[in-house]
Amino acid sequence: xxxxxxxxxxxxxxxxxxxxxxxxxxxxxxxxxxxxxxxxxxxxxxxxxxxxxxxxxxxxxxxxxxxxxxxxxxxxxxxxxxxxxxxxxxxxxxxxxxxxxxxxxxxxxxxxxxxxxxxxxxxxxxxxxxxxxxxxxxxxxxxxxxxxxxxxxxxxxxxxxxxxxxxxxxxxxxxxxxxxxxxxxxxxxxxxxxxxxxxxxxxxxx
Amino acid sequence: xxxxxxxxxxxxxxxxxxxxxxxxxxxxxxxxxxxxxxxxxxxxxxxxxxxxxxxxxxxxxxxxxxxxxxxxxxxxxxxxxxxxxxxxxxxxxxxxxxxxxxxxxxxxxxxxxxxxxxxxxxxxxxxxxxxxxxxxxxxxxxxxxxxxxxxxxxxxxxxxxxxxxxxxxxxxxxxxxxxxxxxxxxxxxxxxxxxxxxxxxxxxxxxxxxx
Numbered sequence: 194x195x196x197x198x199x200x201x202x203x204x205x206x207x208x209x210x211x212x213x214x215x216x217x218x219x220x221x222x223x224x225x226x227x228x229x230x231x232x233x234x235x236x237x238x239x240x241x242x243x244x245x246x247x248x249x250x251x252x253x254x255x256x257x258x259x260x261x262x263x264x265x266x267x268x269x270x271x272x273x274x275x276x277x278x279x280x281x282x283x284x285x286x287x288x289x290x291x292x293x294x295x296x297x298x299x300x301x302x303x304x305x306x307x308x309x310x311x312x313x314x315x316x317x318x319x320x321x322x323x324x325x326x327x328x329x330x331x332x333x334x335x336x337x338x339x340x341x342x343x344x345x346x347x348x349x350x351x352x353x354x355x356x357x358x359x360x361x362x363x364x365x366x367x368x369x370x371x372x373x374x375x376x377x378x379x380x381x382x383x384x385x386x387x388x389x390x391x392x393x394x395x396x397x398x399x
Numbered sequence: 400x401x402x403x404x405x406x407x408x409x410x411x412x413x414x415x416x417x418x419x420x421x422x423x424x425x426x427x428x429x430x431x432x433x434x435x436x437x438x439x440x441x442x443x444x445x446x447x448x449x450x451x452x453x454x455x456x457x458x459x460x461x462x463x464x465x466x467x468x469x470x471x472x473x474x475x476x477x478x479x480x481x482x483x484x485x486x487x488x489x490x491x492x493x494x495x496x497x498x499x500x501x502x503x504x505x506x507x508x509x510x511x512x513x514x515x516x517x518x519x520x521x522x523x524x525x526x527x528x529x530x531x532x533x534x535x536x537x538x539x540x541x542x543x544x545x546x547x548x549x550x551x552x553x554x555x556x557x558x559x560x561x562x563x564x565x566x567x568x569x570x571x572x573x574x575x576x577x578x579x580x581x582x583x584x585x586x587x588x589x590x591x592x593x594x595x596x597x598x599x600x601x602x603x604x605x606x607x608x609x610x
Contacts, residue, residue, distance in 0.1 A: 204586035231589050234596070237537040238561035241546065244539075247447040251461050252439055255468050256432075264472055265432040 199224050203231070253347050261385075330356070333390065351389050358382035424484060428476050435472055442485065443468075446492045452558040453496045455547035463499055467492040493559065493573055500551060537596060545595040553588035560585050 194202070194217040202214055209218060209228045218225050259265045330352050338345045362379035369375060418426070418437045426434035446467050451460035471488055478487060546554060546562075555574060559565040560581070565573070567581040574581070 200590075204582045207582075207586070227593075230593050233537050234542070234589055234592050235561055237539065237542050238546075238557070240539055241448070241452060241543055241562050243445040243448045244543075245444065245448045245451050245460075247443055247461055247464050251443070251447070251465050251468075252436070254465050255439065255472075256436075258465075258469055259432075259435060259472060262473075265430050265435055 196224055250347055355382055355386045420484060439468055442488055449492055450496055452562055453555060463496055467495045541596060541599055545592050549588055549591060553584055553591060556581055556584040557588040
């Protein structure tokens, strides 16, 4: 066996344990070094197994998708809310999720309404709280910034997008109160916002 | 030492709960949000690292890890416990990555195999006494960079075998190639890594001499 044959044979017998391989290695320092170096690479490779941590964005996106697909529900186990959120907001901590749930309930009511004109009025009723809604947004962002700065940008983006969606959809509903698709979009946007609030309150923050 | 195949358990767990994995799986089947996060926290590093090694791209790896976990959660009701959960998740993650590579038209197994290797990869090169030997241990970061710079086909086999601990018959099944092909690709990948690491050492030695 020569050096080329030895190297080729390592694909099949990688630990160089065959009789021919051992005979060649005894007489060839270069191939002995090669085998030793390949062993070093194999040993070092094992250390690469689980070294990296994904960014918080990954779980955030997973949770949004799971909620959108209806695969998860709120845990029944107690004490899962963010502690600092509870202590800092005191009794008022319920205002944000309550507002979100109210929006959601209104959305469901509007969607189920049969009279298009009345629907438009109901849909419009949900929006005037824009200033209040903005205030809630900023409060929520302060909380996210304080507890999980790494996720602040993600929440800001999500909130901005969902607020834009609400504005756009409301504009279309105002112009065309009978547009079923527009009403559905509006309610979907409110649901997404409700979901974001719920996530921030519930478990997205570490 | 070869890693335990498919053992995705996190070396250090940062869990906010005392849920065991078995409990978390059962509760996740019922849609419990906390259980989903427990499973994610427990396995995220291994899944993400696998994705990162196989793609050598952070953004892609995050997207693929996300997809792997979403698929896991969608299918978790079908998990019956015949195999270890970590093995199940590992196989699922590998499939997600390989599917992604195929969609990108990147060869899961190197095409060079069909042409009996190139000049560069054929085992003609002998490193003589003048070469910088890879003595002692290999720097983890250097190896990581070298793996990242492997051609995708070589990288896939190397990651599956030497990092994740799959056997050649399993790789052949997963990657859709022959066992011989898997062995050959692995050997070429290791040889290529050796070259890359030596080049890296030579560059460093040159710089330190110049400095």
